[in-house]
Amino acid sequence: MQISELNDSERAWLKAQLQLAxxxxxxxxxxxxxxxxxxxxxxxxxxxxISSSAQESEMANALVNATGSAFGQFLVNTAGLRWxxxxxxxxxxxxxxxxxxxxxxxxxxxxxxxxxxxxxxQGFILPLLEGIRDQVSKPR
Numbered sequence: 001m002q003i004s005e006l007n008d009s010e011r012a013w014l015k016a017q018l019q020l021a022x023x024x025x026x027x028x029x030x031x032x033x034x035x036x037x038x039x040x041x042x043x044x045x046x047x048x049x050i051s052s053s054a055q056e057s058e059m060a061n062a063l064v065n066a067t068g069s070a071f072g073q074f075l076v077n078t079a080g081l082r083w084x085x086x087x088x089x090x091x092x093x094x095x096x097x098x099x100x101x102x103x104x105x106x107x108x109x110x111x112x113x114x115x116x117x118x119x120x121x122q123g124f125i126l127p128l129l130e131g132i133r134d135q136v137s138k139p140r
Contacts, residue, residue: 001104002087003097010085010094017069024049024063042070043125050120064117068110071125072096075107079133098136105136 006014025037028048046067072094075081081096086106098105116124 001106003100003104004085004087006083006085006094014069014073014083014094017066018073020062020066021070024066028052037070039071039074039126039129042067042074043123046125047122050117050122060117064114065110067125068113071113071129072107072109074129075109075132075136078129079136081105081107081136107132 021042022037025041025045028045029037029041030044049063072081072083075096076083079098081098082100084095084097086093086095086097086108093108093111095106095108097107112128
């Protein structure tokens, strides 16, 4: 496994994805995000979008990436993980990491959301966020 820092292009992409997550919450959520979103409002918006006929559109990949980016950012903001680029035998992907150099807990947020999209899973954002935060808060 090789871990590297995000470059300027990757940081810009992440910023755009987070903005799209705000748009998802504004469009499918139950209230205005007023420039910020939380896991609960993202879960509500995801559930509404995944239940709608719009979820089969060409926007699916973009909204999966946006939701994954917001999920990852919640962990960065609340659990001390950080964004990195992880490369292994399966390829290269943006990820978040905890316990770097000791236990290397790596989460692939966009992949995590993509798997939930495939099964049309709902209500997963907050429980997974809490579960991961609980795991990374335990001493290694």
